[in-house]
Amino acid sequence: MRVLVAGSHGKIGRRLVGLLAEHGYRPVAMIRDPEQAAELRDLGGEPLVANLEGDLEAVTEGCDAVVYTAGAGAGSGAAKKETVDRQGAEKLIESALRHGVGRFVIVSSMGADAPDEGPEQMRPYYAAKRAADDALAASGLDYTIVRPGQLTDEPGDGRVSAALSLGRSGQVSRGDVAAVLVACLGDGRTVGKTFELLDGDTPIGEALASL
Ligand SMILES: NC(=O)c1ccc[n+]([C@@H]2O[C@H](COP(=O)([O-])OP(=O)(O)OC[C@H]3O[C@@H](n4cnc5c(N)ncnc54)[C@H](OP(=O)(O)O)[C@@H]3O)[C@@H](O)[C@H]2O)c1
Incomplete structure (x- = not known):
């Protein structure tokens, strides 16, 4: 199964590419900087150079699934949240639809359920995440x-800990997020699900089965 990973050189992305390769998937590692290719290849990925702010029409061709774990980053302004976190995800969704890629898993964020209730400086980020989530949920793709x-x-x-709403804030390790993303790809019961994720006590498979 070929899986396009958007944000593959990120802190979750690199963990994810390695884990996917370990689990027998064929990760296609999307990067915008060709100098990152060797590192992704060493992790078991097949590098693909593309920029989320550019043309993504062809990038999903030949893939069976997409995982979006890119992000403009904490240091970026509202404009980048719009072009990377929202429009980048939306263009990938369109590309997936065009090329018959059925499965799409997106890394959103706690707070995206209610962008206007977040701290002022976080609102553009939460709003961009929410818009991408809504576009994915409405796309007809098998989403998580x-x-x-x-x-x-x-x-x-x-x-x-995983649930539609956990009712508390907190932390979660990037290692466990990457493991959850791999587990979602392998568990059809997560299709059509939206859930919050924190560190917790429940084994990942059990946590996903309870959603
Ligand atoms: N930080 C948090 O506490 C938090 C909480 C909840 C959710 N999240 C979400 O978790 C996800 C991953 O987090 P992380 O810590 O792994 O992020 P990260 O280390 O900042 O990685 C983000 C990746 O996105 C890539 N990217 C940014 N702009 C791009 C563009 N225009 N074209 C192609 N790639 C681009 C970056 O590429 P370069 O390597 O070229 O820079 C980087 O590899 C993001 O979606 C983030 O919004 C974060």
Whole structure:
């Protein structure tokens, strides 16, 4: 199964490419900087150079699934949230539809459920994430929307808390987010699901089965 990973050189993305390769998937590692290709190849990915702010018409061709884990980043302004987090995701959705790619998993964020209730400086980010989520949910693709809390660089222990609404904020390790993304691809019960994700005590498979 060929899986296009948007944001493959990111902190989740690199973990995800390695895990996908370990699990027998064929990750296509989308990068905007060709100098990152060797690193992604070493992780088991097939590098593909494309910019989320550019033309994405052909990038999903020959893929069976897409995982979007890109992001403009904390240091960027509202304009980049719009062109990367929203429009980049929307263009990938359109590309997936055009090329018959059935499955699409997106890394959203806690707070995207109610952008106007977030802190002022976070609102453009949450709004962009929400718009991308809504476009995906309306697309007809087999979608899963994953909304992690604040990310940490811990490797993860395979245990999480997941629910449509967890009713609290908190942290989740990038290692566990990557493991959840792989588990979603392998578990058809996550199709059509949107859920928040934090560190927790429940094994990932069990947590996803309970959604
Ligand atoms: N930080 C948090 O606490 C938090 C919480 C909830 C959700 N999230 C979400 O989690 C996801 C991944 O987080 P992370 O920590 O792995 O992020 P990260 O390390 O900043 O990685 C983001 C990746 O997106 C890529 N990217 C940015 N603009 C691009 C463009 N125009 N074209 C192609 N690629 C582009 C970057 O490429 P370069 O390597 O070229 O820069 C980078 O590889 C994001 O969707 C983020 O919004 C984050």
